[in-house]
Amino acid sequence: RFWGAQAASLRSPEPERTLLDLGTGTGILALAAARFGAKRVIAIDDDPVAIATARANARRNKLDNIDFRVADVRRWLFSPRIEIITANLFSELLIEILPKLKRAQRLIFSGILRDQEAQLVRALKRNGIAIVETRRRGKWIAIACYPERSRLPPRRLYAKAGRYPDAKHLG
Numbered sequence: 736r737f738w739g740a741q742a743a744s745l746r747s748p749e750p751e752r753t754l755l756d757l758g759t760g761t762g763i764l765a766l767a768a769a770r771f772g773a774k775r776v777i778a779i780d781d782d783p784v785a786i787a788t789a790r791a792n793a794r795r796n797k798l799d800n801i802d803f804r805v806a807d808v809r810r811w812l813f814s815p816r817i818e819i820i821t822a823n824l825f826s827e828l829l830i831e832i833l834p835k836l837k838r839a840q841r842l843i844f845s846g847i848l849r850d851q852e853a854q855l856v857r858a859l860k861r862n863g864i865a866i867v868e869t870r871r872r873g874k875w876i877a878i879a880c881y882p883e884r885s886r887l888p889p890r891r892l893y894a895k896a897g898r899y900p901d902a903k904h905l906g
Contacts, residue, residue: 753777755839757808757822758846762789762801764821769798773819776801779811813838826851830858837862837882845877852876 752773756765759778766789769776778801780786786803793801808828813820813835820839822829823846836842842864847855849871859866859880868879 752818753814753816754819754821755779755813755817757811757820758824759789759803760785760823762792762803764823764843765789765801765803766792766796766798768819768821769793769801770796774800777804777817778802779804779806779808781805781807808832811835819843821845826855830855833858833862833864837864837884840881842880842882843877844880845875847876847878849874849876 753775754765754768754773754777756762756768756776756778759765759780762778765776765778778786778789780789783805786805789801790803793799793803808822808824809832815838817839819841820836821843822836824832824844826847829844829847844855852869855878856866859878863883864880865883866878866880870877
């Protein structure tokens with residue numbers, strides 16, 4: 736339900752968006768973003784096999800607005816024109832690159848081990864990133880958040896998904 740609500744929020748009538756998917760793997764989040772209205776999707780992974788698989792999945796789904804790239808997220812130059820960033824990365828790497836991610840309006844993180852949640856939450860606070868929602872399933876968590884200086888008010892960002900900043904840490 737968490738990812739379904741996040742994908743549905745991409746259908747909002749706001750200006751066309753660019754989404755960056757870090758650690759795309761098979762490309763499932765990039766494909767959902769492309770299907771649900773993102774004008775442009777950039778999907779990166781450091782594994783060439785993952786990128787080849789993601790490209791094949793995009794072809795199978797007749798999606799051509801996804802730019803797949805083999806790249807190291809540590810060296811990636813993050814553009815302020817990217818509105819949404821999804822990331823399925825190890826928490827240590829995610830914490831390392833958080834200062835770069837603050838340029839986006841919305842951040843959606845997954846693949847984080849539950850026992851690393853407190854460390855990530857502290858890093859988010861240090862970087863001025865507010866948590867909108869946390870979902871826990873088994874040993875994994877997913878977090879939707881936004882930089883506190885985001886250009887759009889959080890209610891507008893999350894209204895389509897039915898989530899607001901005062902709904903922190905829903906489990």
